[in-house]
Amino acid sequence: MSRNAMAIVSSLLFALLAVSLVVVPVPYVARRPGQTIDVLGTRDDKPVIGITDATTYPTSGQLLMTTVSTTRVDASLSLPEALVVHVGADSxxxxxxxxxPPGKSVEQVESDxxxxxxxxxxxxxxxxxxxxVIPVTDMPRVDSVSRSGPAADKLKPGDLIKSVNGLEVASQQEVMAILGQHVAGDEVTFMVLREDQEVTAVITLASGESGKVSDGIDVGTGYRFTPQVExxxxxxVTGPSAGLIFALGIYDLLTDRELVGEATxxxxxTIDPQGVVGAIGGIREKVKGAERDAATVFLVPEDNCSDLGDLTTPMTLVKVATLKDAISALQLINEGNTSEVPTCG
Known part of the structure; x- marks a missing residue:
């Protein structure tokens, strides 16, 4: 092969390699600071947190839930794009x-x-x-209903179970204990609350695994309370990481002692029903997004503090393990007692 031919072939191979680097996706996604949302504010002229059937109180500051802008599950990055994201200051x-999670469809990821x-x-x-200190009653709740099971079209996810065969129940264990007294073919009557209306459902039990009867439902823990929160x-915006900020927003609206004051x-x-705060992903991007939007205080889950060791920010990074910690810290800040507030680092 002549030198000219070799040069042409080499140029073509180089061009193909360059094109492949630009168009072939790599197994990475980008994370950048996303939008912040004031949960004490409004969206489309409606409150972000709307409460009825309870006395609410005015608020004056901003309480921002933070988000991360992430490459969509049905999109991808090329190598150059991934490199640019990796070296970016805020990405x-x-x-x-x-x-x-590998193996899940786009629909499954979005549904989850x-x-x-x-x-x-x-x-x-x-x-x-x-x-x-507003009453909340734990109740057994229908978490899911098998489409082919005996409860299909009779019970619905979210139904709160008041009684089984006329016996009041207060927990999943009590529901299962009553069902355990029956055999396949028996009829069992459920009294449930569905959107605050009592509904009766009669279910014929089927044979389940290990010789147990099956009602075709999964039962978990639900809650009944008077205030309606929308x-x-x-x-x-999806996922579990706004739990703490939602809880603080609801608490601030329901209590007469202003929590945030004039601050941002x-x-x-995350948060559980007992008020325990859990760690999340993308903490650095969320801190940067809050800083961009003029927040002066950032509430950090205790287990995320180690992720922020080398991050520089003018905000006060408050360490919280529970909702009670967060409320106490914000009250101290609102009163000017910042020296008593636990911080990361």
Missing amino acids: DAMPREVVY AIAMMDSSRTDATVAALRAA FGVDPA VAGTG
Whole structure:
């Protein structure tokens, strides 16, 4: 092969390699600071947190839930894009499997994220009501219904179980104990609350695994309380990490002692019904997003503090392990007692 021919072939190979680097996806996703949302504010002229059937109080500051802008599950990055993201000051490239579970479809990933947001809202509401000393009653709840099981079209997810065969029940264990006294073919009557209306469902038990009877439902723990809480957050925002901020927003609206004052406070963290705060992903991007939007205080889950060791920010990074910690810290800050507030670092 002549030198000219070799040069042409080499040029073509180089061009193909360059094109492949640009168009071939790599197994990484980008994470950048996302939008912040004031949960004490409004969206489309409606409150982000709307409460009825309870006395609420005015607020004056901002309480920001923080988000991360992440490459969509159905999108990808090229190598040059991933490198740019990785070296960016406020962005990072994460292995795809860390963010999106392998083997799940786009629909499954999106459905899981929506379910986590819904659960987070319920848990935040319960934790906030308990912190505000507003009664909450635990009740057994229908978590899921088998499409081919005996309860199909009779019970629905979210139904709160009041009684089984006329016997009042207060827990999952009590429901299972009553069912355990029956055999396949027996009829069992459920009295449930569905959207505050009593509904009766008669179910014929089927044979289950290990010789047990099956009613075709999964039972978990639900809650009954008087205040009605509605959330007006952008439906595109999903996942569990706004739990702490939702709980603080509900608590601030339901109590007469203003929690945030005139400040702009941001934060993140999952929450459970007992008010325990859990760690989240993307903490660095969330801190940067809050700083961009003029927050002066950022509430950090205790287990995320180690992720911020070398991060420089003018905000006060408050360490919290529970909703009670967060409320106490914000009250101290509002009173000017910042030296008593636990911080990361």
